[in-house]
Amino acid sequence: MTSVIEASNLTKRYGDFVAVDNLNLEIAEGEIFGFFGPNGAGKTTAILMLLGLTVPSEGSARIRGHDCTREPIAVKSVTGYLPESLGFYGDLSARENLLYTGSLNGMSRMDAVERAEHVLEQVGLGERAGQRVDQMSHGMRQRLGFGDVLMKRPQVVIMDEPTQGIDAASVPGMLNLITGMSKQEGITVMVSSHQLHYMQRICSRVGIISQGRLVATGTIEELARQSGGGDSMVMELEVVKLDGNLQRELTHVPGVKGVMVKGNVLAVECTSDVRSDLARVALEHGDGLLSMRSTDTVLEEIYLRYFQEE
C-alpha cells in the first residue's frame, strides 16, 4: 500500500522543551488512522507540522509525496484540516462560508456553488444553506466544518476532536461521514480524539503519542497484545439460541482456551485472532450468529495501559 502521510524523525522544539520527538509515521492510502495521546502530548504540533503551518526543528514530513515544509501549498491543496474549534464568519451564511473556502482553493464561482450545494447536502445542511452561521448550533457548525473540509475535494483529511461537543445522537452520523470519506471517496483520514470509544469504531490503525514520542502504532488487536494484555483475547458471539453442542465445538477450535456462557452470548477466550474459525463453527453448529465482537481490546484500556506503564 502506498504511504500517503509520512513523517521521518519529525521533531519540534520550543527552546529546551521538546514538543514532538523523532516522530516516525506512515499512513497508507484509504486508512483511518487514530492519533491519540493526553493533552500536551504533541498531537496538535505534529498535525501542524504535517500541514506546513509549523516548521519542524528537525526531520521531515510528506503528504502525497509533497514535502510539508518546502511545498506547503501543494500539501494544503490536497489536505483538509478540521481543527477542534473551526471558526466561521458568523455574519455569513453556511453557503457563503463554503464559497469563500472554494475561492481560496482557486475554484471558479460556478464550480464552488455546485460543490457547496453538494457538500451541504452530504453533511445534512442542505436546508440550512442560507442560514447565518452565528445562528447555528455547535453540532451544525461541526457538520459545516466537515463540509468545509470536503469543499476542496481533499485526498487527505486531518481531524482534531471531530466529535467533541456533539450530542450522542449525532455522533453516529459523524462517524458514518468519516468512514464514508474513507470507503467511498478513498480519502486517507488521520483523526485525533479523546473519545476513544467512538474512535474504536472507525479506526483501522492507531498511534499513541506521549511526551512527544510515538510509543505505539498498530491495529487495536496488535496494541492489545503489545501493551501486556497477555496472549489472550475474548470474543463475544451473540447467537439466536444457545446450544451446548456449539459451546463444545468452539472449545475444539485451535487457539481457543475456554468458552463461557452469558445468556445467549458466548464469551470465547482465545490466544490468537480466530474470528473466521469461530464464525464458521457458529454457523455450522448453531442456529444463527447475530454478532461477533472483540471485548478485551477496548481502546481505552490499551490507552490507559500505556500510561500506567509510564
Added chain:
Amino acid sequence: MRAVYWKELADFFAARRFVVLLLLIALAGVWAAYNASQVILDEAGQAPTDFVFLRLFTTSRGDSAITFIFFLGIFGPLLGLSLGFNAINEERARGTLTRLLSQPIHRDALINGKFFAAITVLGITILCLVLVIIGVGLYTLGFAPGTDEMARIALFFVATLIYVSVWLALSILFSLAFDRAVVSAMAGLGLWLVLTFFLPFFSTSIAEIVVSEGESPEIVSADRVKWERRIDRLSPASLYRESTQTLLNPQIRTLGLITLEDLEGVLPNPVPLGQSVSLIWPHLTGMLAMLALIFATAYLRFMREEIRP
C-alpha cells in the same frame, strides 16, 4: 491573495463602524467646505480669484480652524485605525485564522490581502470626499477648478492616502501584537492622541530642555523652534499638516524658520507646483518610510507567528 482581497473589500464596505465614521467625516467635510465657499463668496463676491478652489479645503469661517483638511487630518487616522485594529486578532479569536491558513494560500496572502483591500477602501473613500468637496465648490462658486488646482488636489489626495495608510499599518501591527481587538483599538487611539494632540506640548518642553542657553535670546528662540519642529515631524500628523497646507496654499514658499531678511524683496506670488512638491518631498517620503517600516514590521511578525488552532 485575490480571494482574501475581495472578501475583505466586501466586509469593509458593509461594516457599520466604517459607514458611521465615513458619514461623520463626509458631513463635517461638506459643512466645512460649504462654510469655506460662503467665506470666499463674502470676500470676493462672484468674481473668480487665483486658486480659489483650493481655499475650499483650507478656509474656515471666523476664528474657527475647522477646515476640511483639519477634519481629514484629525479624523482620517480614525478611518485607517477602524479598518485594521481587528485585522488579525479577530481572525485568531474567531478560529478562522487556522482555517484560512490551512487553505492552499501563502501566509502573506492574508495580511497583504487585508492591507491592500483596506487601502483600496481608503482610496475610494478619500476620493469620494474630495469629489464631494469639488462638487460643493462647483455648486456654490459656479466655476470649475483650473489645471494647477486639480494637480494640487490630486497630490493632496495622494498625501492623504499615504497618511491614513500609516495609521492603517499601525493598527494592523497592533492587531498582531495584542490578542484582543479592544486592546489593539485602545492602543491605536492612544497613539493617535499622543502623536496628534500631545506631541506639540512635549516638543515645546523638550526643546526648552535641549536648548537652554545661547548667544542671544533670539538665537535661543530660533534654536528652540527648530528643535520643536524636528520633534513634531516625528509625528505623521505633523508631516501631513505641513504637506497639505503647502500643497493647498501656493503662497507658502518655505517650511523652515523665516526671518524678516528672508522676506525682503519677495514678490507675493504663488509658487509653482514643482516648488511646492519639492518643499513637501521630504514629508511625503517620510510618511512613506513610516508606512513601509510599520507594515514591514507587521508583515515579519505575522510570517513568524506560531499558528495554533
